[in-house]
Amino acid sequence: MLLAGDVGELFADIEWALRTLSSRFSVVVWAPGNHELWTHPEDPVQARGEERYRLLVELCRSLGVVTPEDPYLVWDGPEGAVTIAPLFILYDYSFLPGGVLTKEQGLALAYGTGVVCRDEMLLHPDPYPSREAWCHDRIAAAERRLAERDPALPVIFVNHYPLIREPTNVLWYPEFAQWCGTTRTHDWHVRFNATTVVYGHLHIPRVTWQDGVRFVEVSIGYPREWRHRSALPGVPRPGVPRQILPMPVAEVQVPAGGRR
Numbered sequence: 001m002l003l004a005g006d007v008g009e010l011f012a013d014i015e016w017a018l019r020t021l022s023s024r025f026s027v028v029v030w031a032p033g034n035h036e037l038w039t040h041p042e043d044p045v046q047a048r049g050e051e052r053y054r055l056l057v058e059l060c061r062s063l064g065v066v067t068p069e070d071p072y073l074v075w076d077g078p079e080g081a082v083t084i085a086p087l088f089i090l091y092d093y094s095f096l097p098g099g100v101l102t103k104e105q106g107l108a109l110a111y112g113t114g115v116v117c118r119d120e121m122l123l124h125p126d127p128y129p130s131r132e133a134w135c136h137d138r139i140a141a142a143e144r145r146l147a148e149r150d151p152a153l154p155v156i157f158v159n160h161y162p163l164i165r166e167p168t169n170v171l172w173y174p175e176f177a178q179w180c181g182t183t184r185t186h187d188w189h190v191r192f193n194a195t196t197v198v199y200g201h202l203h204i205p206r207v208t209w210q211d212g213v214r215f216v217e218v219s220i221g222y223p224r225e226w227r228h229r230s231a232l233p234g235v236p237r238p239g240v241p242r243q244i245l246p247m248p249v250a251e252v253q254v255p256a257g258g259r260r
């Protein structure tokens, strides 16, 4: 079971969700979402930033849940062995809205339109000076880890954000893309020989292809969103896990614009 983040906000809720899932699946892999990293005013656990992340990693380890800090697993399925690489990459505001050139301009535009992610109030980067500094440190750490993997095996990335900009192009509020990733990972799916990138965050469950690599948005979303989703072809009912490997036949047949 691959979890692409945002399983909860309060520490006790996250623990309940991970404990429940780890009792029902033999292996659970978790990558943090922005909601787990919030220091919510109602949460008795008031740790911020890196300290909160480390507490979440400790929680996962106590439950046997695999995190981005653990050795990568190799999944040996009928299509061959693949490395499962959960990532914690965050974002650095480089997915700029159209017409702006800097992070400051992008944020000014967002505040002007009222489309501002609550991360600005609740996701603290401590001890880093900024969320983008934390993001860049995470990128460097992940690159070191990925360099040590078996290069002969393809990779399944599990990251809260899509690693590339393209999936954010259909956001209803384009200003929100600033909180959805970093341009610094734009080639990781090719560079690290990914077979699939599993991500969430956008609440737009779908499969897209980029450079012959499948990108699967697996978010369950909020109940208020489910009514609209039922009309989308190929999107399973809420709560039904998406199948990543073996690759579902229907998904193999739709590599829009990609090689295979």
Ligand SMILES: [Fe+2]
Binding pocket: 006, 033, 034, 035, 160, 200, 201, 202
């Ligand atoms: Fe999210």
